[in-house]
Amino acid sequence: KNQVEQSPQSLIILEGKNCTLQCNYTVSPFSNLRWYKQDTGRGPVSLTIMTFSENTKSNGRYTATLDADTKQSSLHITASQLSDSASYICVVSAGQAGTALIFGKGTTLSVSS
Amino acid sequence: KAGVTQTPRYLIKTRGQQVTLSCSPISGHRSVSWYQQTPGQGLQFLFEYFSETQRNKGNFPGRFSGRQFSNSRSEMNVSTLELGDSALYLCASRGMRVQTGELFFGEGSRLTVL
Numbered sequence: 001k002n003q004v005e006q007s008p009q010s011l012i013i014l015e016g017k018n019c020t021l022q023c024n025y026t027v028s029p030f031s032n033l034r035w036y037k038q039d040t041g042r043g044p045v046s047l048t049i050m051t052f053s054e055n056t057k058s059n060g061r062y063t064a065t066l067d068a069d070t071k072q073s074s075l076h077i078t079a080s081q082l083s084d085s086a087s088y089i090c091v092v093s094a095g096q097a098g099t100a101l102i103f104g105k106g107t108t109l110s111v112s113s
Numbered sequence: 114k115a116g117v118t119q120t121p122r123y124l125i126k127t128r129g130q131q132v133t134l135s136c137s138p139i140s141g142h143r144s145v146s147w148y149q150q151t152p153g154q155g156l157q158f159l160f161e162y163f164s165e166t167q168r169n170k171g172n173f174p175g176r177f178s179g180r181q182f183s184n185s186r187s188e189m190n191v192s193t194l195e196l197g198d199s200a201l202y203l204c205a206s207r208g209m210r211v212q213t214g215e216l217f218f219g220e221g222s223r224l225t226v227l
Binding site for chain 1: 117153154155156158169201203205215216218219220221223
């Protein structure tokens with residue numbers, strides 16, 4: 001069964017600190033993995049996409065990693081800001097055409113001053 | 114380029130009523146999908162339409178239905194509303210390169226059922 005598990009479910013950190021969010025998946029065949037950021041009351045917005053051959057990709061203070069062997073991805077946030085407070089959702093595309101999407105339940109991050 | 118537009122943004126209904134939500138995708142996008150989001154459950158896939166045809170369907174009762182028009186605009190309908198249908202309903206569109214899997218989401222329609 002295709003599944004995406006995210007941890008932790010929620011996280012509270014102080015402004016300026018770093019944090020890492022985890023995404024484990026059992027999806028076959030794997031096409032790509034994407035991290036989305038969802039601000040409260042808004043629609044999710046894509047942060048980064050990881051394909052099978054990519055190990056690391058950065059988008060500003062966000063760095064995503066992918067280990068295709070262990071089927072794990074992480075999203076590292078550096079020097080957190082209050083605006084990073086949001087839910088972060090891991091979505092894995094499955095199938096040859098990548099049309100089937102499997103969603104994680106998300107990690108809720110709260111950054112406090 | 115205009116984003117995905119959902120209307121209405123907020124609505125309140127009572128049990129037993131029905132509701133229709135509308136979604137206008139990004140110009141040129143032919144795939145539109147719908148999601149229900151409730152606290153603790155994450156995004157639950159409802160259905161996806163591509164060129165007016167339902168391509169995929171999630172595990173929701175038949176009270177939830179949708180359709181897509183020739184201009185790619187989509188509507189979803191929920192009949193005989195229940196309290197548990199209170200949620201944020203998100204619509205997303207995808208471009209021709211579906212392999213990249215990027216969804217462009219609207220701001221959502223927040224439905225409250227009393």
